[in-house]
Amino acid sequence: MLPPRILLLEDEPAIADTLIYALRSEGFEVEHVALARDALSAFARQAPDLAILDVGVPDGNGFDVCRVIRKTSELPLVFLTARGEEIDRVLGLELGADDYVTKPFSPREVCARVKAILRRTGAANGVAGAAPLSTAGACGVLQLDETAQRIRCSGEPLALTRYEYLLLATLLKRPQRIFSRSDLMDLVWGDAPDTSERTVDAHIKLVRAKLRVCGLDAELIQTHRNMGYSFQASAS
Structure with a gap:
């Protein structure tokens, strides 16, 4: 069974190295890029199971990468940003992000959120369990x-x-x-x-x-x- 693949767009080496280490320690395969154009190239070459996108990178921003990806894919997405304004969070979520993490953050928390998203979406082999449907909360179809x-x-x-x-x-x-x-x-x-x-x-x-x-x-x-x-x- 192949490990879940994570595409990480992050231009700050210290943050990227910390996240890569934490994600790989949890069994994820990580492809790291520092530019928006490289993230889109990596996505086109081989779609990951989930993408973590920094909002601010030298050649653009994670919102633009998200817009391009959302034209063809429901790929689970998490934004990383140093911005704390509500308008940025709302924009990211309205673009179709699954989560939004503001710097500084705990790498362990990011890993936990990634695992929860993959369980929910069933995007990665071996992450989503085959749990029976509950009857409570089932309304119509x-x-x-x-x-x-x-x-x-x-x-x-x-x-x-x-x-x-x-x-x-x-x-x-x-x-x-x-x-x-x-x-x-x-x-x-x-x-x-x-x-x-x-x-x-x-x-x-x-x-x-x-x-x-x-x-x-x-x-x-x-x-x-x-x-x-x-x-x-x-x-x-």
């Missing part, structure tokens, strides 16, 4: 598998980012309950204390779009004016 951290639509896993999965799973587990934006920030973005209500609304929009792609009514997630959101299993 949507099924929540909390062990593998996946949500399936008619048996096929939805391509969800980390926060999209956590958001939809939270709503699925309590159908009909109205969650305020504050509730969702606490339950879904508990590890991102700077998150605002704008982030919640943006992710609701993204999840609805993915429900439409798999043939479901986006209004399964209903908006309750001045109250919040709920999952309505009886919506048609």
